[in-house]
Amino acid sequence: MEIWLPILIACFCYLTPSLLLFKNPAPNKKLINFNALLIGIGLLAHFTILKASISFNPINLGFTNALIGTSFFSILIFWLLNFNKNFSYLQPFLLIPSLILLIIHPFFLSNHFLTTDLSPLFVTHIAIALLAYSLFTFSAYLSIFILIFEKKLHEKKKIDQLLSGSQPLIEMENFLFNINKFGFILLTITLGSGILFSEQVFGTPLQLNHKTIFSILAWLIYGLLLAGKKLNGWRGRKFIYISLTAFLFLLLSYLGSKFVLEIILHR
Incomplete structure (x- = not known):
């Protein structure tokens, strides 16, 4: 019962800015600051929900905990970036799915306690x-938005007010490239530490399972994407589709396996 109060608070604070944005597609400075305050709360x-669910003795990285953890950091990235850039148009894409995850979270709780000692290397790897x-989740939301925006442009129809308040397409694509670049660096560090120091990090030798294979495939596709953008100027739908394909493999590598094992097979 205690967890429902912060869930209701978070849902109210995530839903209200999205509704206000639909009502005021071109919000003024006061409304932007008010929305930022609500999202911060x-x-x-x-x-609070994440801390109570994961705990730390031992860490519980079950399927729904992983989902709300990823959504938390995705919104945090958006919230911080929105102070310097106008990303208000992304609010519904990020906030509404997150509040749905928070609502269903208590009904699909699953336990996956990490028995590995919380060594500095292990904690750093997880973080x-x-x-x-x-970062890649934020990138996926931005990619979907760009596809919608580009479709409206190609249809030569009047762009919705919500879309018209966004940044120019080329600026969004360049920002997407930078987000993917930083995500790729972090993913490289994650895979490198997992492969080179598997026994020190996880307490077991490296296992070539579907999780490892999908992670490496995602890493290769993201690398190809960044190289294509840098060397050949890839942009538009090709860039977006490759980006979303890489994200799908990344999703399958971790969350997909956890969903099958914990939610379907109850292991």
Whole structure:
């Protein structure tokens, strides 16, 4: 019962800015600051839920905990970036799915307690991996928005007010490239530490399972994407589709396996 209060607070603070944005597609400075305050309060409530669910003795990285953890850091990244850039148009894409996850979280709780000792190397590995997943999640939301925006442009129809308040397409694509670049660096560190120091990090030798294979495939596709953008100027739908394909493999590598094992097979 105690967890429902922060869930309700977070949901209210995430839903209200999205509704206000639909009502005022071109918000003024006061409304932007008010929305930022609400999202900040929502993040505090979200963190309270995350802390209570994961605990730290031992750490519980079950499927739903991983989901709300990734959504928390994705919103945190958006919230911090929005102080310098106008990303208000992304609010519904990030906040509404997150509040749905928070609502269903108590009904699908699953336990996956990490028995590995919390060595500095292990904690660092988990933190970097979670940040990488969160960056790529933010990247996926932005990619979907760009596809919608580009479709409206190609249809030569009047762009919705919400879309018209966004940044120019080329600026969004360049920002997407930078997000993917930082995510790729963090993913490289995550995979490198997992492969080279598997026994020290996880207490077991490296296992070539589907999680490892999908992670490496995602890393290769992201690397190809960044190289194509840098060397050949890839942009537009090709860039977006490759980015989303890489994210799908990344999703399958961790969350997909956890969903099957914990939610379907109850292991």
